[in-house]
Amino acid sequence: MPLQRLQKLSEIAPQTWDALVPETQPFLRHAFLSALEDSGSVGPHTGWQPEHLLHVEGDRLIAALPGYRKWHSYGEYVFDHAWADACERAGIDYYPKLLGAVPFSPVTGPRLLAATVDDGFELLKSLPGYLELEGLSSAHINFTDPFTDAALSEQPGWLQRVGCQYHWQNRGYRDFQDFLDVLSSRKRKQMRKEREQVAGQGFEFEWLEGRELSQAQWDFVYACYANTYAVRRQAPYLTREFFSLLAERMPESIRVVLAKQDSRPVAMAFSLVGGDSFYGRYWGCLAEFDRLHFETCFYQGMDYAIANGFQRFDAGAQGEHKLIRGFEPVITHSWHYLRHSGLKAAVKDFLEQERLGVLAYAEDAKSALPYRQG
Structure with missing residues (x-):
């Protein structure tokens, strides 16, 4: 299935895009993403070239992936600088890459916009071929929700990464x-x-x-x-x-x-x-x-x-000082598809070890919470 590509969100009607966006998620609304583009906060000159991918049947939008072609790894909050550095030392091109994310916003939410997992299946299935056709080294989808996690877990070749944030619960x-x-x-x-x-x-x-x-x-x-x-x-x-x-x-x-x-x-x-x-x-x-x-x-x-x-207060990424103020550790997820087999094998080994460390840290961090025991 050929994917359609939008390099300006203004090329699609707000109501068409927003029909796939949950009302609870302000960061994915046409208004938010188009404001980033129209204000010059993202664009080719920033290293964030909008590249929103669409699955369209006839005149109906079935699924979408808000995306960006990246020439660096800044503003993502899922850090892959070491992967890029390793590629540079090995003479492998890491940039440009494709990023599915909300720019500068480490907020968990839908990344695959579709009514059902089946509706999004064809879009995800077409991504590896799209990367090869476009000469992109990899695809990265950050801060995914359970719906996107479920869809990506059924696709071959994707590596899951975990992280930790701190959220306050009312x-x-x-x-x-x-x-x-x-x-x-x-x-x-x-x-x-x-x-x-x-x-x-x-x-x-x-x-x-x-x-x-x-x-x-x-x-x-x-x-x-x-x-x-x-x-x-x-x-x-x-x-x-x-x-x-x-x-x-x-x-x-x-x-x-x-x-x-x-x-x-x-x-x-x-x-x-x-x-x-x-x-x-x-x-x-x-x-x-x-x-x-x-x-x-x-x-x-x-x-x-x-x-x-x-009910929930998400105060952003990082900041262990949030723990003593009642913000509890929460596991976040991202997914990574790397075309280079050697890089993929090395990252896979790293992520398995990192996962153990992150989960152990999140559990240990609970001891710093201020709540009464028992």
Whole structure:
């Protein structure tokens, strides 16, 4: 089956694309992915060339894989730099490769967009031939959900990789104090002290939905976001225009909390919501304040999730400091198809050992959680 390729999401009607996207998943909506493209946050000049693959029968879209042709491995959060380095030493071309993912967003969700596994089967079956035809070294599908896992597990040649993130679960808490009551005494005092330290510096917090922010406020949000990269002497992935386009196209999914001192905003956290999940995405500040990051990014998000009935708070990749604040280890999955037989064999051995280490770490990490035992 020949796959159809979209190099601009604007070439397909939003309602046609979104018909395959669960309503609970904001990152895969036409509005989000097209905002990345139309704002210049992704494109050939960034090393992220959109390459969305479609299975179409007649005029009906059966399945889709949001994808990108990549010339590097930045912004993926499933790290294969060592594989690329090994290929370079061996004289093997690793780039370009095909990536099925949401750019710069390590969020688990559907990657194979189809009503049933059978509907997506033909698209996945055609991928190896597509890679060969296009001269791509490999395909990588990151942060997959159980539906995509099930589909890929039936395809030959794919290697599964596991990772670990930290998510907070709202177990029906009435308020933040209700959450504190399930913690050990020492951890409860520590968390309360952290919040008191921030309050003692005179901070207040304002929550806004996408439609409520002015362009001047979006300028502030972007300045904070960009500053997190500037302090590391890096360029930000996202452009300023991305935030305006997203606010225009899907404002109902956006949540921004502003941290204010003496009525002046000095920090922010940008999040998205979908279904029963709250997704913390971007943080930034214009000056350093003690404990402000933890309050703005974690405790404020917990408060908001409790007040608004969100069951899960995904605060992004990495960060063992989340464990002591109640974020529990969660196993993530990605899948990799490597055309070079020698590379595939070496990666397969590595992933088997890595899997044991990740699963053991995730189990051991539970000992750092603040919850009372028994």
